[in-house]
Amino acid sequence: DAGVIQSPRHEVTEMGQEVTLRCKPISGHDYLFWYRQTMMRGLELLIYFNNNVPIDDSGMPEDRFSAKMPNASFSTLKIQPSEPRDSAVYFCASSPRQGNGYTFGSGTRLTVV
Amino acid sequence: GQQLNQSPQSMFIQEGEDVSMNCTSSSIFNTWLWYKQDPGEGPVLLIALYKAGELTSNGRLTAQFGITRKDSFLNISASIPSDVGIYFCAGMNYGGSQGNLIFGKGTKLSVKP
Numbered sequence: 001d002a003g004v005i006q007s008p009r010h011e012v013t014e015m016g017q018e019v020t021l022r023c024k025p026i027s028g029h030d031y032l033f034w035y036r037q038t039m040m041r042g043l044e045l046l047i048y049f050n051n052n053v054p055i056d057d058s059g060m061p062e063d064r065f066s067a068k069m070p071n072a073s074f075s076t077l078k079i080q081p082s083e084p085r086d087s088a089v090y091f092c093a094s095s096p097r098q099g100n101g102y103t104f105g106s107g108t109r110l111t112v113v
Numbered sequence: 114g115q116q117l118n119q120s121p122q123s124m125f126i127q128e129g130e131d132v133s134m135n136c137t138s139s140s141i142f143n144t145w146l147w148y149k150q151d152p153g154e155g156p157v158l159l160i161a162l163y164k165a166g167e168l169t170s171n172g173r174l175t176a177q178f179g180i181t182r183k184d185s186f187l188n189i190s191a192s193i194p195s196d197v198g199i200y201f202c203a204g205m206n207y208g209g210s211q212g213n214l215i216f217g218k219g220t221k222l223s224v225k226p
Contacts, residue, residue, distance in 0.1 A: 004155075042217070042219065043216040048213055091155050099143075101161045103158070104155030104156050105155050106153070106155050
């Protein structure tokens with residue numbers, strides 16, 4: 001299995017631009033998670049899906065952030081408009097069921113200038 | 114919300130030494146996980162613990178699920194240079210609408226050859 005695949009690996013964008021991060025979970029995993037990692041706050045859960053349905057989005061910082069999972073093999077995290085404080089590493093992770101450890105992707109390093 | 118306190122924040126040790134780190138929580142968990150993160154990569158699962166009192170090993174790594182269900186520790190024996198990285202503990206309570214991991218802030222391990 002190729003693992004959780006995220007793209008792009010790096011993204012540099014100007015403030016105000018729209019940013020879309022992509023994730024392909026491991027086939028057969030019913031749960032998909034989006035995390036954000038910063039030095040100050042560590043790993044924070046933004047949102048998670050079960051069978052393509054958003055279950056908990058309480059970690060999404062603002063309305064500028066949105067996430068979708070149109071099918072079992074693809075999810076996007078969108079930031080519109082982006083701000084410098086959104087600069088972080090964004091991770092996608094998937095899990096086959098509740099209670100199992102998650103498999104993380106390699107992350108997308110976002111820099112908003 | 115639930116918080117995990119992970120200590121120490123960083124460690125500088127000599128190759129061959131044993132390492133010990135721990136995590137405490139303000140509330141109980143029914144799963145404890147330990148991850149390692151290398152630079153530029155996502156966290157990788159090392160050990161998963163599912164029962165209070167459980168002691169599990171993975172090579173030179175040993176982790177325990179505390180009896181109170183509010184703590185866990187990770188030991189690394191005879192450290193080697195490739196042990197360098199950031200180690201995260203994570204706790205989870207699952208069931209119902211819950212099922213996401215809460216992460217500690219990490220322990221950064223440096224090993225001097």
